[in-house]
Amino acid sequence: MKLIASLTSPYARKVRVVLAEKHIDCELEVDIPWNEDSHVPDYNPLGKIPVLLLDDGTALYDSRVIVEYLDHASPVGRMLPKESHSRILVKRWEALADGICDAAAAIFIEKKRAQTQQNSEWIIRQERKIFRGLETLAKDLGEKPWCMEAGFTLADIATGCALGYLDLRFAEIKWREAHPNLARLSAKLGSRVSFSSTAPQT
Numbered sequence: 001m002k003l004i005a006s007l008t009s010p011y012a013r014k015v016r017v018v019l020a021e022k023h024i025d026c027e028l029e030v031d032i033p034w035n036e037d038s039h040v041p042d043y044n045p046l047g048k049i050p051v052l053l054l055d056d057g058t059a060l061y062d063s064r065v066i067v068e069y070l071d072h073a074s075p076v077g078r079m080l081p082k083e084s085h086s087r088i089l090v091k092r093w094e095a096l097a098d099g100i101c102d103a104a105a106a107i108f109i110e111k112k113r114a115q116t117q118q119n120s121e122w123i124i125r126q127e128r129k130i131f132r133g134l135e136t137l138a139k140d141l142g143e144k145p146w147c148m149e150a151g152f153t154l155a156d157i158a159t160g161c162a163l164g165y166l167d168l169r170f171a172e173i174k175w176r177e178a179h180p181n182l183a184r185l186s187a188k189l190g191s192r193v194s195f196s197s198t199a200p201q202t
Contacts, residue, residue, distance in 0.1 A: 001026045002053040003015060003028050003051070004029045004031050004040060004049055004050060005028065006049055007030060008200045008201065010162060010165035011050055011063035013165075014157055015050050015070070018079055018157060021192075022070060022079070024074055031049065044061045046061070064094060067094075068080065081150065090153050093137075093153075097155075097161065100129070100130050100162045107126045107169075108169050110126075133162075134182070137162075137182060141185060145188075146185075156185065159182075163175065163185075163186045168200045
């Protein structure tokens with residue numbers, strides 16, 4: 001298998017963390033979709049990363065599809081519960097965490113435009129999504145050691161990757177001060193090799 005990804009993408013990091021947690025060997029090919037010479041559209045018509053190329057040539061995308069495939073590919077360290085209700089709750093955590101990343105990425109891209117062309121109302125709208133998302137993550141986490149009562153799951157991975165992306169792109173957002181329980185979770189995740197070895201690189 002080969003994973004096509006960038007080293008800053010939170011979605012790609014989510015996949016890389018799952019690969020590490022499940023001890024699945026996978027070649028990593030770094031490709032930046034924004035570059036003119038990017039080959040990402042050759043594998044994903046949407047031109048987005050990550051893309052997982054299977055040994056039979058099948059290309060899987062997006063990150064939610066890839067991590068579900070990987071969880072079935074190996075019984076080591078199940079990331080998704082088998083019980084349907086718990087599974088849906090984990091996927092809900094993932095959707096929220098990914099949504100925070102979507103809003104943060106939208107702001108990052110908008111701010112790369114000339115200042116006179118930036119849409120301040122659009123930026124504010126995305127910022128509100130981030131802050132509401134963080135508030136909901138913190139509320140749902142409460143005082144639990146992990147996002148789900150049963151222990152470490154994909155919910156924690158997705159949340160940790162979203163928080164890491166905010167640190168990378170928007171250090172001015174003081175989410176640790178606003179949400180100490182998310183800060184504790186982030187610190188605990190950071191001590192895992194899967195997270196320390198996939199820290200975003202610019």
